[in-house]
Amino acid sequence: MTFRVRTVFRALLRRPAVESQLEEEMRFHIDMETRKFVERGLPPEEARREALLAFGGIEKHKEASRDATGAPVIETLLQDVRYGVRGLKRNPVFAAAAVATLALGIGANAAIFSVVHGVFLRALPYGGGDGLVRLRQDAPGINVTDAPFSPVEIADYAARNRTLAGLAEYRSMWFVLLGKPEPERVQTGVVAADYFDVLGSNLCSAGHSARAKTLPEPSRCFFSPTTTGCAPGEEIPGSSGALSG
Amino acid sequence: MTPRTDLLQGTLDVLILKTLRAAPMHGWGISQRIQQLSEDVLQVNQGSLYPALYRLEAKGWIRSEWGASENNRRARFYELTRGGRKQLAEEQEGWERFAQAVSRVLAAG
Numbered sequence: 001m002t003f004r005v006r007t008v009f010r011a012l013l014r015r016p017a018v019e020s021q022l023e024e025e026m027r028f029h030i031d032m033e034t035r036k037f038v039e040r041g042l043p044p045e046e047a048r049r050e051a052l053l054a055f056g057g058i059e060k061h062k063e064a065s066r067d068a069t070g071a072p073v074i075e076t077l078l079q080d081v082r083y084g085v086r087g088l089k090r091n092p093v094f095a096a097a098a099v100a101t102l103a104l105g106i107g108a109n110a111a112i113f114s115v116v117h118g119v120f121l122r123a124l125p126y127g128g129g130d131g132l133v134r135l136r137q138d139a140p141g142i143n144v145t146d147a148p149f150s151p152v153e154i155a156d157y158a159a160r161n162r163t164l165a166g167l168a169e170y171r172s173m174w175f176v177l178l179g180k181p182e183p184e185r186v187q188t189g190v191v192a193a194d195y196f197d198v199l200g201s202n203l204c205s206a207g208h209s210a211r212a213k214t215l216p217e218p219s220r221c222f223f224s225p226t227t228t229g230c231a232p233g234e235e236i237p238g239s240s241g242a243l244s245g
Numbered sequence: 246m247t248p249r250t251d252l253l254q255g256t257l258d259v260l261i262l263k264t265l266r267a268a269p270m271h272g273w274g275i276s277q278r279i280q281q282l283s284e285d286v287l288q289v290n291q292g293s294l295y296p297a298l299y300r301l302e303a304k305g306w307i308r309s310e311w312g313a314s315e316n317n318r319r320a321r322f323y324e325l326t327r328g329g330r331k332q333l334a335e336e337q338e339g340w341e342r343f344a345q346a347v348s349r350v351l352a353a354g
Contacts, residue, residue, distance in 0.1 A: 025272060025321045026295065028314070032273040033291070054291055061292035068300035 166198035269324035
């Protein structure tokens with residue numbers, strides 16, 4: 001059933017026009033046939049009768065013609081939709097339950113997908129996100145996983161590194177924030193000076209050489225949710241900037 | 246049209262397409278021409294022409310527009326589209342092959 005979409009639409013939208021068109025077309029045909037019989041010598045009534053006989057059932061052919069346009073399929077679909085809507089209006093409780101179920105289903109799906117998208121599918125917002133690796137130390141003999149790195153170990157790794165473009169360490173630490181009316185315990189992230197460079201983020205760039213020849217010195221770069229940049233030793237706005245660990 | 250023709254819907258379609266290949270025509274003209282060409286073998290129940298015409302139009306093989314008939318009455322004229330011409334050629338070929346095959350079977354001893 002390969003019907004051209006345009007004809008179907010036309011038939012749907014201009015249904016009264018199609019009706020009168022069918023009527024006129026068939027009337028013309030029957031009149032012409034009547035005239036043919038009249039020319040053969042039949043009286044007008046008999047001619048008309050012969051013509052109608054030759055034509056066959058008018059209503060039947062009209063119906064068949066209407067169906068042939070392919071519009072009825074869509075019409076019945078629309079009729080079913082209208083019937084469904086009427087049914088829902090008569091039964092508002094059921095309708096509300098159905099809508100709520102659909103809403104929950106769709107909402108849950110959307111929420112789950114957003115999470116999956118954010119965590120799995122989306123690329124990390126750093127440059128070269130798929131090239132990042134996390135190094136971890138395990139000591140299976142004493143049943144230790146993810147043991148912390150000591151500064152000497154880090155220096156060692158850095159010195160012998162041949163495969164990685166950069167190496168940066170991080171840890172989280174609790175500090176006490178002074179300078180406010182009440183001292184407050186804050187959790188902080190402590191990272192190497194070139195941490196952001198290694199990640200490929202331009203949040204804070206190491207202004208000086210990242211690796212000292214001796215044990216690396218901690219650099220001071222403070223962040224709070226309101227600061228966007230840093231300089232070594234910059235103070236946290238709104239405090240007198242002293243952390244005691 | 247004899248009842249047999251009604252069963253072979255595709256046959257009526259190809260007859261209409263062939264008739265329209267010569268020139269655009271209105272429904273009554275098509276039925277007269279088919280009668281004439283088939284030497285009156287195919288006639289009766291002319292109304293079944295119109296569902297066929299509407300179907301062919303829906304498929305895009307013919308197109309229609311209003312025009313003036315020989316006696317200056319308003320009539321719907323149909324004409325073949327390019328797709329219709331192609332379809333006619335295909336069906337003609339298929340029909341000839343079919344007819345040959347049937348004759349061969351019937352001619353065989």
